[in-house]
Amino acid sequence: MRHDHVITSKQLSRSDIETVLDRAAEIRDDPTAVADRHAGALLGLLFFEPSTRTKMSFETAMKRLGGDVVDMGSVESSSVKKGETLADTVRVIEGYADALVLRHPKQGAATMASEFVDVPLLNAGDGAGQHPTQTLLDLYTIRENAGLEDLTIGIMGDLKYGRTVHSLAYALSNFDAHQHFISPESLRLPREVVYDLHQEQERAQVREHESLEEILPSLDVLYVTRIQRERFPDETEYQKIAGEYQIGVDTLEAASDDLTVMHPLPRVDEIAPEVDETEHAAYFEQAHNGVPVRMALLDLLLGDEGGEDDE
Amino acid sequence: MRHDHVITSKQLSRSDIETVLDRAAEIRDDPTAVADRHAGALLGLLFFEPSTRTKMSFETAMKRLGGDVVDMGSVESSSVKKGETLADTVRVIEGYADALVLRHPKQGAATMASEFVDVPLLNAGDGAGQHPTQTLLDLYTIRENAGLEDLTIGIMGDLKYGRTVHSLAYALSNFDAHQHFISPESLRLPREVVYDLHQEQERAQVREHESLEEILPSLDVLYVTRIQRERFPDETEYQKIAGEYQIGVDTLEAASDDLTVMHPLPRVDEIAPEVDETEHAAYFEQAHNGVPVRMALLDLLLGDEGGEDDE
């Protein structure tokens, strides 16, 4: 994977994914072994949209590898205000850094930008598009808690607009996952995503539901996402729908004892705070997994003596 | 003090304070001895309110110890905008860092946040509440310039709202300080603070004044704070009062030659620039002392081989 760009979860083969997750597990077990591994290396951060956890997690990962970051800062304080194109911005910043991380509001921005640079570029979210490093940390969390073999997963909430969900669904099609999608009618998975999943995964078991109730007992993992108020023209409609898709301790009584509950965070009301105290809750662990997974990915991309892990 | 949270100056015993100040003096004398001491350690910065010197001073301290920081950035560019609770934010960022620094506009925020995290959390100001690391650097500056034994200090300006002043007054009650509070009637120390001081310090010598004149000649230290325009409904009233509490070189003619003038900065008109050139001025030194004092505190909290200094 050395010197490649990481743009979409679709580009990642099962073998690519396993290489990253295995390396992440190694790093997690012995972080001191890599504490100086990329000393002197710089990661350029280009966030054209706000981000807390993705940005901090990349920054932490790079620093835990002995490297450092250079950050473009907010769009308001940058040359973008003066009308510079994205192609020019990435070509300039490429001269400062050994790899780049890009978040941008426009779908396709990462693909376009990657064509102008020679250093590895990692997509940290492009509008309604992809967010492949989120997917990798999701897969890592699933593997640690429930295993990726013979998995039954429910993915619930806003399935129409959530880039996290689309990235994850494509990646899971590499494994023999049974995927259940639970959402209100108006926020169903886009038809083309469903179509793609059936194409890509011969043994796909992709089913859609409007209610969690019927499927909850069979799930190994329940992946909850936020239903955004601004998707609804009417506040009453939002309240009614959001309420139906909230998870409390009572909801989970019908679930398997081993059910793992995930969420990409930030959450608002989707999961009640009481759930945090249960064995089901894996969402903070999931956020923390961003560090070893991004360390693994950066380590593989930056190469060096780590050649034997690359492909 | 290892693995404790530092939330309020009230929690610090005389012995705690002396441990930190002694360590700060050691570090100041030989900074190279600790230059790599916390290599690889990360300090998480969560500033929910603007700050220049506190934030930069923590960042400098951590880097002078060989460590690094990960910064949440401004609230505008963070997940807080999406409605995330403080409890969730600190639990996520805890996964990135070995200790956290929190500034928050709400009083009590640091106490609440500390209940959700396992790494040490340092309060860098919680609304009208506490700001204990400012107090430690104030105490360090007083000790270096006038000594903490048999101290006579005047604290002047806005004593009603200033968290710096309340933190300092509580800490000084651990030493046999004679504390004189000088302010306009409308900005006097809150009654509960005066009450607490009398409770906590058996030999307290706490007196209040409306004018500096009568007490100035007896002072070892004069600690000036800013009177904020926005506290006054009427501009004329503000001008009149602010003028009475300004310090110029002429004001200081009545003072002891050894008087030390301090200010937490930023200042506006409270101290005339001419005072900067006199031997009295200690406010820039005071700001700079933030670095060794915070280095000492971080070093004690992060522990490691430094165990013999911990308690």
Next chain:
Amino acid sequence: MRHDHVITSKQLSRSDIETVLDRAAEIRDDPTAVADRHAGALLGLLFFEPSTRTKMSFETAMKRLGGDVVDMGSVESSSVKKGETLADTVRVIEGYADALVLRHPKQGAATMASEFVDVPLLNAGDGAGQHPTQTLLDLYTIRENAGLEDLTIGIMGDLKYGRTVHSLAYALSNFDAHQHFISPESLRLPREVVYDLHQEQERAQVREHESLEEILPSLDVLYVTRIQRERFPDETEYQKIAGEYQIGVDTLEAASDDLTVMHPLPRVDEIAPEVDETEHAAYFEQAHNGVPVRMALLDLLLGDEGGEDDE
């Protein structure tokens, strides 16, 4: 040059410039030789105006030398909002860092600030004033591509307000450069700059043109700057003038094969994207040269074992 401030390109002698450019070339050839040279050193960044490439380039330079930065952040999140003077701000931050970089909207700010601090202060742009490190990287790029001896350079665009242009013109007067200034009548070089150039450079060959056409074939370097829309009261007038000073591949057919095209970036429409693919384009290289040039300058100012390079 050790422990000096770097405020204006006028203060730099030919020998100073050559010292920096020679050191930059050494660093470029073997960056690993300096990768730990300033470990533990901190550079304070004070940007009172937005900047992407200057700020990131200084940050990259300091980190590539093994050092680190402490950043004041945006004015909105700093004590400046509370009415602190620049003199106070720099005196506080001086206590955190081993050198300071200052960008400020007011002309003369860097000179004033430098009088209050003991650590080296580098001017990164003061309003319509100077931007000497930009000049040094421009000179480095010229030397690498066309040589500084017997140079014929065209400088085109907004010559009235561009601080980059004024800094460069003064510096080039140290070398026997033939300088051609190409601009619309309303954006000509200020009369005092022309006067100064004639004073400082006995053999000055300073000529002004309204059109590029007549002079293009004789140029070794064409330095293009942005014509800002906001300089024109009338959009039609702007469109007409901006159009006349745009460079496309067709424009360059009349140029020497060896012509080097430079631009301080960001560009908007001044240079067509097709030019990027030609051998003429040196503007991304120019931006990247900011790193070795600023590394060289910081290395010389921070001194240490590097004494033999200092003067």
